[in-house]
Amino acid sequence: MASFNPTKIGNKLKRQQHQLKVKKQKENTKRDDRLRRRRTEDKNPALREERRAKNVPATIDSKRTWDEANGDEEAESRLGMSLDVLNPKRRKVEEETLDPAEVIPEEHLDDGEDVEQVIAPDTDAEADELDSMLGSESEDEDSAELDGKPQLPNRAPSEAPSAAPSAATAATDLNLTPEALMQRFPSLFNIPPDKDPKVLITTGINSTLHWEAQLLTSLFPNSRYIKRTAHYHSYKYSVREICKYAASRDFTHVAILSEEFKKPKNLDIVHLPDGPMFHFSISNWVEGAKIPGHGNPTNHYPELILNGFRTPLGLLTAHLFKSLLPPRPDLQGRQVVTLHNQRDYIFLRRHRYVFRDKRGTEKSIQGTDGKLMQGVEDIRAGLQELGPRFTLKLRRVDKGIQRMSGQEWEWKAGDEKVRTRFSL
Amino acid sequence: MASDEIVWQYIGHSHCSFKLKLPGHNSKQINTFCRNEHNVTGLCNRQSCPLANSRYATIRSDPATQRLYLYIKTVERSHLPSRWWEKIRLSSNYTKALQQVDERLIYWPKFLMHKCKQRLTRLTQVRVRAQKLAKEEERLGERMVTRMAPKIRRREETRERKAEAAAKIERAIERELVERLRSGAYGDRPLNVEENVWKKVMRGLERSQEGERDADLDDGVLEEEEEDVEYEYERETGEREEAEVEYVSDMEETDDEAGDMEEFDDWLGGKSDDALSEDDGEEEDDSGSDAEGGTAAALKQKLEGLKRKRAEAAVPKPRKKPSKGPKTNIEYEYVPDPPRRELELAR
Numbered sequence: 001m002a003s004f005n006p007t008k009i010g011n012k013l014k015r016q017q018h019q020l021k022v023k024k025q026k027e028n029t030k031r032d033d034r035l036r037r038r039r040t041e042d043k044n045p046a047l048r049e050e051r052r053a054k055n056v057p058a059t060i061d062s063k064r065t066w067d068e069a070n071g072d073e074e075a076e077s078r079l080g081m082s083l084d085v086l087n088p089k090r091r092k093v094e095e096e097t098l099d100p101a102e103v104i105p106e107e108h109l110d111d112g113e114d115v116e117q118v119i120a121p122d123t124d125a126e127a128d129e130l131d132s133m134l135g136s137e138s139e140d141e142d143s144a145e146l147d148g149k150p151q152l153p154n155r156a157p158s159e160a161p162s163a164a165p166s167a168a169t170a171a172t173d174l175n176l177t178p179e180a181l182m183q184r185f186p187s188l189f190n191i192p193p194d195k196d197p198k199v200l201i202t203t204g205i206n207s208t209l210h211w212e213a214q215l216l217t218s219l220f221p222n223s224r225y226i227k228r229t230a231h232y233h234s235y236k237y238s239v240r241e242i243c244k245y246a247a248s249r250d251f252t253h254v255a256i257l258s259e260e261f262k263k264p265k266n267l268d269i270v271h272l273p274d275g276p277m278f279h280f281s282i283s284n285w286v287e288g289a290k291i292p293g294h295g296n297p298t299n300h301y302p303e304l305i306l307n308g309f310r311t312p313l314g315l316l317t318a319h320l321f322k323s324l325l326p327p328r329p330d331l332q333g334r335q336v337v338t339l340h341n342q343r344d345y346i347f348l349r350r351h352r353y354v355f356r357d358k359r360g361t362e363k364s365i366q367g368t369d370g371k372l373m374q375g376v377e378d379i380r381a382g383l384q385e386l387g388p389r390f391t392l393k394l395r396r397v398d399k400g401i402q403r404m405s406g407q408e409w410e411w412k413a414g415d416e417k418v419r420t421r422f423s424l
Numbered sequence: 425m426a427s428d429e430i431v432w433q434y435i436g437h438s439h440c441s442f443k444l445k446l447p448g449h450n451s452k453q454i455n456t457f458c459r460n461e462h463n464v465t466g467l468c469n470r471q472s473c474p475l476a477n478s479r480y481a482t483i484r485s486d487p488a489t490q491r492l493y494l495y496i497k498t499v500e501r502s503h504l505p506s507r508w509w510e511k512i513r514l515s516s517n518y519t520k521a522l523q524q525v526d527e528r529l530i531y532w533p534k535f536l537m538h539k540c541k542q543r544l545t546r547l548t549q550v551r552v553r554a555q556k557l558a559k560e561e562e563r564l565g566e567r568m569v570t571r572m573a574p575k576i577r578r579r580e581e582t583r584e585r586k587a588e589a590a591a592k593i594e595r596a597i598e599r600e601l602v603e604r605l606r607s608g609a610y611g612d613r614p615l616n617v618e619e620n621v622w623k624k625v626m627r628g629l630e631r632s633q634e635g636e637r638d639a640d641l642d643d644g645v646l647e648e649e650e651e652d653v654e655y656e657y658e659r660e661t662g663e664r665e666e667a668e669v670e671y672v673s674d675m676e677e678t679d680d681e682a683g684d685m686e687e688f689d690d691w692l693g694g695k696s697d698d699a700l701s702e703d704d705g706e707e708e709d710d711s712g713s714d715a716e717g718g719t720a721a722a723l724k725q726k727l728e729g730l731k732r733k734r735a736e737a738a739v740p741k742p743r744k745k746p747s748k749g750p751k752t753n754i755e756y757e758y759v760p761d762p763p764r765r766e767l768e769l770a771r
Contacts, residue, residue, distance in 0.1 A: 059590065060586075060590070061590065169591060169592065169596045171596075171600050171603070205564070236560075236564060238563045238564040238565055239564070239565045240565065258569070260569075265569070266569065283580075283581070283584060284584070305596075305597060305600050305601075307596050307600070308591075331610055331611075331614060331615040331616040332615040332616060333616075334616045336597065336601065338593065338596075338597050338600075340591055340593045340596060340597075342587040342588070342590055342591035343583065343586075343587040343590070344587075345583070345584050345587045345588070347588060347591060347593055349593055349594075349597070351594075351597060353597075353598075353601055353616075355601075355602070355605060355616070355617045355618065355621045355622075355625075356618075356621065357620075357621065357624070365595075365598060365599050365602050366599070367599065367603070368599070373599070373602060373603070373606065374628070374632040375606050375625065375628035375629040375631065375632040376602050376605070376606050376624075376625055376628055377628065378624055378628070379602055379605070379621060379624060379625060379628075380598065380602075381597075381598040381601045381602055383594055383597060383598065391584055391588075393580070393584075401565075402565045403565070404565075413573075413576050416579070416583075
C-alpha cells in the first residue's frame, strides 16, 4: 500500500487495466463537473456568460500587433508600416488632436473594429475583440436554451457557439481611407464612379496558360485575353509597350499571368496609365470545374466583397480590386466575388448566392460582434461556388510599370518574423 | 623547354587534373578536353596545353568589364610562376584587336597566333550576343523571378493553410450579404431576393426597430387608431408614410399607373405610389451607385430616412393578419410592378 507507484506495475496487463481505470475516472469526473456546471448555469445564465467571457481563446488575429506611427503625419500614406487605419478610436484621436500617434499597440487590440457599412444599432467598439461566443466550443454542445427548453433529440440546431467572427474578417469600409493616401495615388482613388473597367489579360512570353487566362476573362467582366508571341523571329512586345498601347485604347488595367511548372504563379496588375503596379503571387489555383458542387458563371456583373483590409497598403489593394470590377453589379445575377484578406493572404472566391429561409437545423448568422444579427434571424444565404478560386499574396508595389520604376513597397521575408505582424 | 617534354609525358599520358574525357557522337569516340582557364583551344593536345608549353598565348575576357585581354607566357619568365602571364588589353574594336594580336605574336608559331585570333573572334561574337540579350531582357522587363527559399516556401504554405482555416470565408460572405440585404443596399425591392424572404427581412427589421422607436412616439397616436388594420400591409411595402399623411389631409383621386392599384388606393384614399416610387427611385439611384463595394454613407442616410418615416407611422398592434380576402390579393398583385420601373431608372 505504501510505496505503490502506478506506472511501475510490472505486469503489463495489470498496468494497462490500471491505466484504463484511471482514465475512465478522469473522464467521469470531467463529465460530472461539466453536467453540474450546466445545471447551475441553466438556472443562472449570467454565470455562463461570465465563464465564456473569461475563457476566450486568443487567436493570432486578436493578438495582432501594429507599428507605431510616432507623430508621423505622413505615416498613413507611406505603405511601409502596418497601421490600423480603420480603427475608429485612432481616427478620433487624429481628428481631435491633429496628432496621429497617441496610440499604443495594446489599445488597438481592444478596439480594432471595422466600421461596417451598416448603421444598424450595432455594438460597442470595445467589446468585440472579446469573442464571447468563442469560449467553450467543445463543451455545452447540447446545452439547452436560456428558457430551459428541452433539447429535441434529432434535429435542433446546435446551440454550441460557433467560432465567432472578429473584426479581422469584417468587411472593409473603403470610405475610411486616409486623405494622405488618397492624395498619393490619385489615379487609383479618383476614378469616376461610372467608369467601367476594361482589363487586358495577358501572360508571360513563353507561357502555356491560355486556358487559365481565359478563365480570368470570365472572372473580370469586360476583359480580354491577348496572347504573347513566342515565335523566334517575331518582335516580342515588352510589358511597358503593351501598357502604352492598352492605355491608348482605353483599357484601365493590364493583368499579366506568369507561370511556373505549367501552373499560374504570379499575377501582376498594372493600373493604367503608368499607375502603380501590383505584383501578387498565386497559390492554390483551383479551376471551377474541379470544385465539387460548382456552378457555371454567367455574364452578369458580380458584386464585390472586400474583407479584412486594414492597413494603408491593404486599403490600396482593396481599391485596386474595386477598380477592377464594374461598379454597378447586376443584382439579378446574384453573383459575388469575394476578396478576403486573412493574415496577408487574399483569398479570392466566386459564388452564386441565394437568400433562403433558415432550416431547422441551422444556426442564425452572427455579426462581427459575436451576437446574432437582428432582423434576419431566419435568413441564411446559400452559396454555390463558381469559377476559379485562388490565393493571392501581395509581393511588391511599383510606382510605375516595372521594377525599374522604383518600389512603393516590397515584401521581405524578415517582415514575417514576428508572427503577429501583418502588412495588409 | 626540356621540361615541357617531361611535363607532357606525365600529364598527357598519365594524369592531369584539368583533363576531361567525354564521349563523342559515336560510341567509340572519346574526346579529351582541358579545363585549364588559359587553354586556347579547350582541347587536351601537346600544342594546346598551357602547362606543357613554356611559350604560350591565349585570349581571355574579364568577366566584370567584358574586355578582351591577350595573355602571353614566355620562356624567360618560366622560373617565376607568379609572373608567367603578361596581360595585354586589346582594343574593343575587332579589327584593331586583330592587328594588336598580330604585332604581339609576330614571329610566334603559326599555330598559336591562329588559335589566338580564332579565340578572339569567338569571344567577340559571344560578347556581342550577350549584349544583345541583355538589352532585350531590359526592354522586356523582368524575366527572372527568383525561387523562394524552401524554408520560406514551406512556412508560407503552412501559414496560408492556417489563415484559410481561420478565415471562415463562406461565413464571412454570408454575413456580409445578409448585412447588405438588411441594410437596404439592394434597394427597396431587390432583384436578388425572393418575395417571402424579403418580407421576412422587412418584418424583422421593423420588429427590431420597434424597440428603438417606442421612445419617439408623440405624434402618430391619432393616426394609429385609424389605420391599425391596414397598417401591416402598408409597412411591409415600406412606402406608406407619405400616403398616410395624405390620407388624413387630402382625399384626392388616384392616378395610379398599375390598374391593380385602384382598389388599394381607394381603400387608402390617398395618392398612389407615384410620388413615393419616384422618391424611392431616386433613393435607389443613390443606393444603387453606392452599393458597389458596400459603402456606408448613402445607406446610412437612406435608412435613417426610412427610420424617420416609420417613426411617424403607427406602432403595431397585434400582428395577426385580419382575414380580409380581397386585401391579400391586392397585396400580391401590387408588389412586382413598380420596382421594375424603379430599377430601370436606377440603371
